[in-house]
Amino acid sequence: MQALRWHAKGKLCLDDVGAPAAPEPGQAVIAVSFCGICGTDLHEFVHGPNLIRTGAHPLTGVKPPITLGHEMSGTVVALGSPVPGVEVGTRVAVDPCLRCGVCRWCLHGEYHICAKGGSVGLASDGGFASHATVPIESLVPIPDGVSDQLAALAEPLAVGLHAIRRATVQPGDNVLLLGAGPIGVAALLAAKLAGAAGIYVSEPVPARARTAAELGATEVYDPATTDVRREVFLRTGRVGPDVVVEATGRPELVQLAVTTVRRGGRAVLCGISGAETALPITQIVPFERTILGSLGYNHDIPRVLDLMATGRLDATPLLTGVRPLSAGADAFAELAAGRGNHLKILLEPERS
Ligand SMILES: [Zn+2]
Ligand SMILES: [Zn+2]
Incomplete structure (x- = not known):
């Protein structure tokens, strides 16, 4: 089979890697239906290695070249162990968090911050191939009525949902989102579901700002021309937002x-x-502001799929x-160059 593999910064190759074992x-082995290109993948392509280890990964022992792709949906074609509710032919999304299962965090259900954790598609071969081999605990059955295409979006949506859950957004809260890329948009949708009263968005790219407005943002500001904090x-009645979600990682944001x-x-x-x-400690301590990190998701992908199945999301x-998988490297180059105003491109492996 063909696989889109990361060899080094700037070097992605469509390699023949043989049939899946x-x-x-x-x-479990799944036949991949669709797999999305994530900002993380793009970062590895343009600036990496970042999360990819150049030596053997401590959990998986895998080292580059490595098949990227962790936002996937597909159909189970082989199971190495029985899994309740899953059989050959079951459509699944993948929760790509790799976990040791025995550390203090895994034992407390916080597998996404496992002491040895990693991700499928960064620490093991991922979904930019016709087949992917993943741990059985990563399989999340796709409910009827949710397409394989939309199920492949469950992973980035789960990142936004997790951030909103971490922030314990309450009905009536005012929320400010910094950045309306895929994760910012996912947080916007999740904030709506949580009952936020006002959802304010700061986004400089016009196409992304438009999407945020279409999806129900209360106001969208261009930070180049607007004092977002003041607005x-x-x-918010000279109070400030109850919650701010920073979805870019840029230090100034x-x-x-x-x-x-x-305050508070x-x-x-x-x-x-x-x-x-x-x-800025003097802005944090005297005003009892809370700063929370939010990493990926933790049992959020099944929630996203259920929200999709019930028509809420x-x-x-x-x-x-x-795009076809064979055009995957071109899609990476297009995204890296910022062409086409894309939020999410899915790659679809060709079936022969
Ligand atoms: Zn992702
Ligand atoms: Zn662990």
């Missing part, structure tokens, strides 16, 4: 999040850029392109 106990302060959230409010940081920043606006 029979699954070991605890593993939201005035719009982390600063903005912490200094814009209201919660700033949730879910962007990872690798850049560090100093925190329409992920369609996130999807801006579907």
Whole structure:
């Protein structure tokens, strides 16, 4: 089979990697239907290695070249161990968090911050191939009525849902989102579901700002021309937003999040850029502002799929392109160059 593999920064190759092996106990092989290109994948392509280890990964022992792709849906074709509710032919999404299962965090259900954790598609071969071998605990059956295309969006949507759950957004809260890329948009949809009264968005790219407005943002600001902190302060009765979600990882926006959230409010940081920043302690301690990290998701993918199945969550606006896997490297180059105003491109392996 063909697989889109990361060899080094700037080097993605469509390689012939042979047929998938029979699954070991605890593993499943799925025929991939669709797999989305994530900002993380793009970051590895443009700036990596970041999360990819150049040596053997401590949990999986895998080292590059590595098949990217962790936002996938597909159909189970082989099971190395029985799984309740899953059989060959079951349509599944994948929760790509790899976990050891025995550390303090795994034992407390916080597998997403496992001491040895990693992700399918970064620490093991992922979904940019016709088949992917994944741990059986990562399989999430797709409810009837949810297409394989939309199910492949469950992973990025779960990141937004997790951030909103971390922030404990309550009905009537005012929320400010910094960035309306895929994760910002996912947080916007989740904030709506949580009953936020006002959802304010700061986004400089016009196409992304338009999408945020179409999806129900109360106001969308261009930070290049607007003092976002002041505007939201005035719009919230000179209080400030209850919650700020930082979805870019850019140091200046982390600063903005912490200094814009209201007294006693919660700033949730879910962007990872690798850049560090100093925190303004005098803006945090005297005002009892809370800063929360939010990493990925933790049992959020089944929630997203259930929200889709019951018609409460329409992920369609996130999807801006579907490309054959053979054109995957071109899609990466297009996204890296910022062409085409994309939110999410899915790659579809060709079936021969
Ligand atoms: Zn992702
Ligand atoms: Zn663990």
